[in-house]
Every structure is written in C-alpha cells, then in structure tokens.
Amino acid sequence: MTAAGTGRTASAVVLVLAATLGALGLVQWAGHGRAPFGDVxxxxxxxxxxxxxxxxxxxxxxxxxxxxxxxxxxxxxxxxxxxxxxxxxxxxxxxxxxxxxxxxxxxxxxxxxxxxxxxxxxxxxxxxxxxxxxxxxxxxxxxxxxxxxxx
Incomplete structure (x- = not known):
C-alpha cells in the first residue's frame, strides 16, 4: 500500500468514527431518561x-x-x-x-x-x-x- 493509500484509509477510519460518535450522541440526547410511568x-x-x-x-x-x-x-x-x-x-x-x-x-x-x-x-x-x-x-x-x- 502506498503512503497516499494509507492516508486515505486513516481518513476514512477517522470519518467513520466521528460519524458513529455523532450518532451515539444524538441517540443519547433524544432518548435521555424519563421517569417510570405510573402514579397520578x-x-x-x-x-x-x-x-x-x-x-x-x-x-x-x-x-x-x-x-x-x-x-x-x-x-x-x-x-x-x-x-x-x-x-x-x-x-x-x-x-x-x-x-x-x-x-x-x-x-x-x-x-x-x-x-x-x-x-x-x-x-x-x-x-x-x-x-x-x-x-x-x-x-x-x-x-x-x-x-x-x-x-
């Protein structure tokens, strides 16, 4: 693999990790805890x-x-x-x-x-x-x- 190919692979890995962390952050924000459903x-x-x-x-x-x-x-x-x-x-x-x-x-x-x-x-x-x-x-x-x- 060439140096340019290694750089592109590393960039792709960083991009995938950033997207994954962003998605997890969005899920955490949107689904933050609610109280148990129950009493009046x-x-x-x-x-x-x-x-x-x-x-x-x-x-x-x-x-x-x-x-x-x-x-x-x-x-x-x-x-x-x-x-x-x-x-x-x-x-x-x-x-x-x-x-x-x-x-x-x-x-x-x-x-x-x-x-x-x-x-x-x-x-x-x-x-x-x-x-x-x-x-x-x-x-x-x-x-x-x-x-x-x-x-």
Missing amino acids: VFERVEAAAAAAGLQVCRVVDEPGGLAGGAVASRVYDLAVRCPAEGATVVVDRFATAADRDAAARRFESLLRPRGSGAVRTLGDGTVLVRGEGDDDVHRALARALDAAGAR
Whole structure:
C-alpha cells in the first residue's frame, strides 16, 4: 500500500468514527431518561411543592387537557407565601407513557430560548415549570421534583 493509500484509509477510519460518535450522541440526547410511568402526577407535584416549603396559591383544573394527547391538566401557582410571586407550573396527565414522552419531547423543542421553562416527566404526566417567576422557588421546586423521581 502506498503512503497516499494509507492516508486515505486513516481518513476514512477517522470519518467513520466521528460519524458513529455523532450518532451515539444524538441517540443519547433524544432518548435521555424519563421517569417510570405510573402514579397520578397531580398528587406527586403537590407533595413535592409541600416538601419544598411552597404554598399552592391557585389551582386551575383543565379536565380536557391542555397539551395534545393529555387526558387532564392542572395549572398551579406556587410561592413561598401567597400571594407573592413564585412559579407557574403546568401539569398534564396522559393515558400512556408513549403519549407522555412524546409531549415532553415537544415541550423540550418549544422551550427556546433556554430559561423560558423546564419540563420533566413524573408518574403519568409532564411537569412544565415556566421560566418567569422567583428563582428561589424554581430551585426549591426543582430539588423537590428530582427527589420525587422526576426526570
């Protein structure tokens, strides 16, 4: 084999490795872990808020669901002490894990620019914490949701 042939072979190997690593990175990003499908999400979010020392200032039930495929939704306004500014949390319930996970992916693609909100899965639902509001409330709720098993 000539020096030119060896160089082309090495370049091809590097290109294949780079493509493989890129594909693995894409799979990792697109398929990052979701919470196990199960318990009713509303009660778990309310328990997480209480564990974080937050009060539920307002709850709006949306029986038909807000997100596509949702069977029911609730919007919570949470704060350290009502009626202070806190965080708005939109929780959607789904009949299947596939519907829930598809909705979470849609939310993640819509939450641009970063800082405009965060979505997690928990039980049979998605938990969308809108970006505006009190940063301390957001951090406390994030820790409590993570402790409750949200992903």
